[in-house]
Amino acid sequence: MLKFYHQPLSPISRRVWLGLLEKGIPFEPITVNLQGEQFEPEFLSLNPFHHIPVVVDGELRILESLAILDYLEAKYPEPSLTPQDPAALAKMRMVQMVITNELTTKISALFRAIHASEPDVATVRHIATAFDFLTEQLGDSLYFGGDNLSLADITAGALLPLQIRLGVELKGHPKIAAWYERVMARESWQQTEPDDDAFDTWKKSVLLMIQRRQKKS
Ligand SMILES: N[C@@H](CCC(=O)N[C@@H](CS)C(=O)NCC(=O)O)C(=O)O
Numbered sequence: 098m099l100k101f102y103h104q105p106l107s108p109i110s111r112r113v114w115l116g117l118l119e120k121g122i123p124f125e126p127i128t129v130n131l132q133g134e135q136f137e138p139e140f141l142s143l144n145p146f147h148h149i150p151v152v153v154d155g156e157l158r159i160l161e162s163l164a165i166l167d168y169l170e171a172k173y174p175e176p177s178l179t180p181q182d183p184a185a186l187a188k189m190r191m192v193q194m195v196i197t198n199e200l201t202t203k204i205s206a207l208f209r210a211i212h213a214s215e216p217d218v219a220t221v222r223h224i225a226t227a228f229d230f231l232t233e234q235l236g237d238s239l240y241f242g243g244d245n246l247s248l249a250d251i252t253a254g255a256l257l258p259l260q261i262r263l264g265v266e267l268k269g270h271p272k273i274a275a276w277y278e279r280v281m282a283r284e285s286w287q288q289t290e291p292d293d294d295a296f297d298t299w300k301k302s303v304l305l306m307i308q309r310r311q312k313k314s
Pocket of ligand 1: 107108109110131135146147148149150160161162163
């Protein structure tokens with residue numbers, strides 16, 4: 098059976114978790130404790146960059162969440178999470194990359210902003226710009242790929258719950274707010290949503306990780 102190395106609180110490994118559940122693919126979850134297990138030789142032999150998620154399917158080892166999602170989509174085409182229309186396909190990938198490069202990279206800044214005495218105007222503005230862009234991409238569709246859930250929804254929907262818990266507001270983006278409610282109501286999102294205790298523990302461990310990195314630099 099396919100092995101899924103992950104951390105249930107990670108918004109990046111949640112992408113793959115959602116993909117596996119939405120496609121109904123059987124898998125064995127293996128939790129990696131990010132307080133050090135990722136640096137152990139056994140895990141480094143799977144991912145030399147010490148990141149989750151990793152998927153092992155027989156002889157094949159895959160790292161990088163978006164590559165894993167592409168693999169799952171090609172190997173298990175039904176239900177499809179990728180639109181066929183070229184423009185819709187480009188939009189899907191664009192949303193995935195914007196979430197990855199413009200929003201996921203702002204998670205540390207969001208953490209710092211929570212503890213800062215002054216509001217972090219640049220981060221707030223950057224996130225608002227990304228949400229404006231996402232609103233434009235969504236248009237009047239139910240999902241980023243049109244009427245059906247796509248890998249773009251999965252990538253965005255793995256991150257937004259976390260941002261909202263960290264204080265990001267969707268008031269100025271009603272279409273994104275409606276989309277957010279739509280994905281959060283799905284069984285796979287319900288199943289992968291952490292409870293408050295788990296979230297608090299995770300928040301503390303990420304803060305420690307950020308402080309450790311700041312001391313090193
Ligand atoms: N580009 C990678 C990023 C994965 C990543 O950054 N994972 C984080 C958790 S969200 C991690 O494993 N951090 C532990 C570490 O870097 O030691 C992907 O998309 O899979």
